[in-house]
Amino acid sequence: MTDIRYLAPSTLDEAVRAFAAASGAARILAGGTDLLVQMRAGIAKPGTIIDIKKIPELTAIEDLGGGAYRIGAAVSGAVLAEHPTFGKAWPGVLEAVNLIGSKQVQGRASPGGNLCNGSPAGDSVPAMVAAGAVVTIQGPNGRRELPVEKVPAGPGRTNLAPGEIVVAFTLPQRPKGSGDAYLRMIPRTEMDIAVVGMGVNLTMEGGVVKAARVGLGAVAPTVLLVEDAAKALIGTKLDDTALEAAAAACRAACKPINDKRGTIAYRIKVAGVLLKRTAAIAARRAGGN
Amino acid sequence: MNDMTNKWIGQRTIRPDGADKVTGRAQYSADFAMPGMIHAKMLRSPHAHARIRGIDTSKAEALPGVKAVVTAKDVVDFPLDKSVMLGIQDMRWMCRNVMAREKALFHGHPVAAVAAINEEVAAAACALIEVDYEVLPHVIEIEDAIKPDAPILHEWNTFEGKPSNIAGTMVLKTGDVEKGFAEADVVIERTFTSRPVHQGYIEPHACTVSYAADGRVTIWSSSQGQFMVRAMTSLLTGVPQSNIRAIPAEIGGGFGAKTIVYLEPIAVLLSKKSGRPVKMVMTREEVQRATGPAPGSLSTVKIGAKKDGSIVAAQGTFYLQAGGLPGSPLRGPVGCSFAAYAIPNVLSVGYDVVSNRSKVAAYRAPGAPLGAFATECVLDEIAEKLGLDPLEMRLKNSAKAGDKAIYGPVFGEVTFKETVESILHHPHYKAPLDKNPAPGVKRGRGVASGFWYNAGGESSVQVNITEDGNVVVTTGHPDVGGSRASIANVVAELLGIDHSRVSVLIGDTMTIGFSNLTGGSRVTFASAMVATASTEKVIGQLKERAGKIWGIDAEAIKWEDGMALPAGDNAGKFPPLSLKELAAKANEMGGPIGTQVQLNTTGADPGFATHCVDVEVDVDLGIVRVLRYTAAQDVGRALHPGYVEGQIQGGVVQGIGWALSEEYLYDKNGRVDNASFLDYRMPVCSDVPMIDPVVIEIPNPKHPQGVRGVGEAPIVPPLAAIANAVHDALGKRFYALPMSPPRVSERLEQP
């Protein structure tokens, strides 16, 4: 058996230094619900594991006012669910994070891990994309920010440079009359992986869509921001024609593969169906705001 | 005995193995360890079909830490030209299943095994073994395997004079179907397909084996029969049966698939070579790739009926996907599909088709669900066409006592009607169903019935009275579904003592007499029968002892409430002697009290089940969910209602998975693409409603407590019941399983 070094630094600087020093042989550990599974399967064989859960900034949730929040990358789904106001402000993001795995998995799994694992089917990612989240990244060359949709590079790959760690997600301020939602299609009712994941974030005024963002997962090598779908919704009252146009835009954006989890034809069809359903929930929430 | 004033029979007593299981103390296969123990891994074929031209193990043997390497050379060879049977298993196929011989027949087929100081070294050594494969074209699906130009798995096998993948047939016949169909007012013929499914037991196969210096072998493993483990291991290793002690571990599910061995013979050979105890544990991936799934099927069923619904002819043709070696459960669909019905003209034919996937193993009512899927769906269609209630149609055609069953015997009692009537009058069947509850949502209701043979067979039970006047019962059957709890109820009832005073254990092959497999829905039937005989003998002994103490004839003594009493006033007046008192005096009054009874039990009447299910379909996504499920079955007598209900609920849930979500997927190289519980989709709790079992108790007159087999009949109807419900919801019939979202969605887009 090979020995594995386990580090649990208490500052981000230490973590970045150790991560960069290991030059590729180290892996970041947040909840470990992807990493440990991959290690067991022999896919990941890190020489060093850097646990980031002891770093305060990585596990903090900050209310920035006006609907804006900063969520530490290693915050677990269960902790996020217990936050007194976050779920009211961003119900779609919360439901997406909370769909990950089961009760047990929720105690560990983090949005940072979900994003950095690079799976196009990660549940929280389309909701974060729809929310317009911006990711703060720290690495050997300092700090930078990226829109969340720019982080994934392909299945299992990200655009993080060597030694870079995702620190936090910042969700922007939103006017009154906004709402978001996330739906996924899975064959089972739980303990499954998204065949299609759909995040929609709307701002409404007098029944008319003023702003919209649509995040679409599991239908392409990375989670997609579907701008054409958002355009089809903006300025409309979400009538059937608008919804069908947005659904068509989602279908057009799909570049899925045929695999054991779904056929190309099925995934494309489902993307359209979920757009309509998710938009309806987001609109209802926006109305209630 | 079989009355409602029983104190223990019919009670939901706490199972004897419960505390150990819920506190993690129970020893399952992989929990056993020995000093000096080493670990073994299999090298498995990366090809679906390849000739093995040679195997070079020298590099693996030279790796530090490696203690032994085994290939097919070390396994006893059963030549192809002569069948050697152990029960229903042909050792020609078993020896080739545990270790590939001439050919690797499926991806994951073992080709060598290594024992080393730990699993990592064993795995590293496996990677050093050089196998010279001649990769051959492979074939997986039945339709492809029976084509004239299909790659042939076994060149020596011929069918109709030509090399073929059809390795066996079975034909049952009564009357003249052609004549029957000619008389029918309506004839419907349909073709159905289903995908292979796995039993999905939680506990992977595992064993620990010790081959001692004196040539004696001890095996710790979980199985559905320690005597099967002993016999099969003996045959495959050449170690005499009498030198093998097979000790049954607790079992984490088997559902039929643990009625054969995969690891034990190989571990014995490795232990013999290395001189060390050897442990082998499969991963889930190995279980999914290389252990017994149920076959996929391709069935055509044709049924002809009169306008009044009476069936005049039925014909079934069932192709089953055996996997790499022959052995499909043909008698399931061929014998069971029409058995519940009195049909004058029947022709039922089965074909055993080999293809490049893991060899099938038994799965709950082997093969019968596949036959019922076809038959019960066609019956539904006929009832629809004739405008009859599908249950009334079944009632009209029910077999009766005295009818000759298509598979041979003359039926004694037939309690099929009772199951149909119980659904017909159940509030579920009468409840209104809103078929269009919301836009894009449809609901429907379906029914189907099922038949299973049930079995008796060999069973041994010891009953011993402890010195402090309690009872130890030992049976020879692994307890998969709560049989210890049922036996404790029976023995406590007969002895008239508190349930907590009865311990029930499972003996190993050297401590209890021969007992056949836990399978065929036979164990509670057989072991309760034998435990009854054993306990009655002990009661006889107890009466004799009391007679000696009182100086009266044992005949003049009765046993009641755990005490010996004079049978009447004539016998004299004596204060009662309790079991405790008699036990305390046992040694001075003639020695220990106890006995073993061994019987080949008979009288297991068949099992009948009728189910009703409501489904809801999300039309846009093609998702089918089960809303309500009611399952009626004649169980004879529920010795322990909790475990009877558990059997029914478990069978139904497995049937739901089979119908809606479970299937093996293969990539273009013939490799299993979903060898994990993430992508092999068994239902999870939230996928199924609470299954409502309707336990009908019509005592089996041939059993002391009236027991009938319970465990298999409940998996027979669900496939068809759900397909019929989906048809009711959508107006479209589904002839292919599983009805998974992509398939339902695709079918809905077709005209």
Ligand SMILES: Cc1cc2nc3c(=O)[nH]c(=O)nc-3n(C[C@H](O)[C@H](O)[C@H](O)COP(=O)(O)OP(=O)(O)OC[C@H]3O[C@@H](n4cnc5c(N)ncnc54)[C@H](O)[C@@H]3O)c2cc1C
């Ligand atoms: C039983 C089970 C069910 C699951 N169900 C779902 C599901 O329904 N939906 C779903 O989307 N996922 C599911 N998953 C996958 C997994 O739980 C999620 O992807 C989860 O969000 C991962 O978070 P984590 O904190 O555990 O990540 P980890 O395993 O700790 O990390 C994942 C990867 O990201 C890297 N990483 C983690 N944090 C950072 C960081 N801050 N900066 C840089 N790199 C980082 C790690 O090195 C690793 O490569 C399931 C997993 C299991 C075991």
